[in-house]
Amino acid sequence: MPRIPTMNDVAREARVSLKTVSRHVNGATNIDPELAARISAAIVKLGYRRNLSAASIRPGRTSRTIGLVISDLANPYYSTLAGAVESVADAAGYLVTIASSNEEGPRHDRLVDRLMEQRVDGLIVVPPQHPARDWSEVASPIPPLVFLDRPTPYEGADTVLADNGGGAREATSALCRAGARRIAYVGDSPGIHTMRERHAGYAAALAAAGIRVAESLVITTAHTREQARRAVGALLRDGSADAVFAANNRATIGALLAFRQAGRRLPLIGFDDFETALLGSPPVSVVSQDIELMGRTAAELMIARLNGDGSEFVTRVFPTRLVLRGSEKPDPEEGR
Known part of the structure; x- marks a missing residue:
């Protein structure tokens, strides 16, 4: 060499x-x-x-680099977040180094340590499902830090979130108004903050409608679209559900695959919009969160800290928007 x-x-x-x-x-x-x-x-x-890494070690020098640790870059949700962070950072003259934790606490910690060893100027982090350590245990100095999509108990950082509970509650209420009474919840592990919040919103909407939560209709093991497809397929076969609330985009796609395989569908609303949602018949109704706004805001908070902003740390919670396109209604062909 x-x-x-x-x-x-x-x-x-x-x-x-x-x-x-x-x-x-x-x-x-x-x-x-x-x-x-x-x-x-x-x-x-x-x-x-x-050698920027060597230069950043010298007093007064920086690497002009921000570390971004997300859950899974293959997920369109996180790739959109990453793109929004990059656009703001690039305009401010910073390079973004992106890494995926795959929801693994030890891997997340290794990535954080490695990025800090490489002297990144700041860290934007999506906390993993099962943290292996508390941020108070991370050796100082910790660079400016922003938590994105999920909060943590650590108080030394800004946080950017969506109103997950409110969005799920609004979606489930819309299914109730359309006549559903046995609404299945299909999502990932409740160990993930966003999933806990969305399940809580789902349960709150059912309670407000006077409907008891049926645990047999609550599926919290759909980490992939294939797992969601199998779960929704089972619901279609046993007839236990009359509607589906899909708690993330992979669960929504899994539900659509199950509908296609079965040759029939149930009323459906998914959390998170996606590019092909408009291609179905009917198009898929969704809870839309402004993912790009969240990513841009996280990066803007980071750049402000790097530029010397010493104000109190903030938590920004952005509202979601229910977009009804027709899939929340019963299939008019069903029962003919």
């Missing part, structure tokens, strides 16, 4: 001092033009690249 050229190599090639090369690569403009031209030519000839 060829040796990576260093600043010393550039200095020798350009026949200038190491200090002059250092000043040039760090943006100094008061260098003799002839020396600057020789240094630039040497950099091109040798293929030298500045």
Whole structure:
């Protein structure tokens, strides 16, 4: 493997001092033009690249990098969040390093430690389902920190959330108004904050309608769309449910796959909009949260902290919006 050229190599090639090369690569403009031209030519000839990781260790220097730890980049929800964070960070001159915890606490902790070792200027984090340690146990200094999508008990950070409980309550109430009484809840583990909040909203809407929650209709093991498909398929076969509230986009897609396989559908509302929701017949009704706004807000809070904002930490909770497109209603063909 060829040796990576260093600043010393550039200095020798350009026949200038190491200090002059250092000043040039760090943006100094008061260098003799002839020396600057020789240094630039040497950099091109040798293929030298500045070592930002090393530079960030020096007093007063930063890496101009923000670490973003999410749950699963393959999930469109998190890829949208990441894209929104990147757009704000890029405009402010920061690079975003993205990593996925896959909901694993130990992996999440390793990623956080690795990013801190690489001297990121700040961290935006989606806390994992099962944290392996408390943030109070993380060795200082902890860079500016923003929690996104889920809160934690740690008080030294800003937090950006959606109103998960309110959105689920509104969706379940809409299914009740459409005539459903045996509404299934299909979602991921209640160990995830958003799932707990959405289940609580679901239960609150049923209570307000005078309907008892049937535990046989509460499915909290649908981590993938395939698991959701199997769960909803079983509900269709035994006839125990007359509607479905899908607590995330993968559960919604799983439900749609089950409907297609069975050749019939149940009234359905899903949490989180998705690109193909409009392609169904009828289109899928959803609880829509402004994912891009959440990502942008998290990044804006981070940039403000990096620019010296020392105000009290805040928690921003954004409202959701119920978008009814027809799938919340019974199939007019059913029962004919």
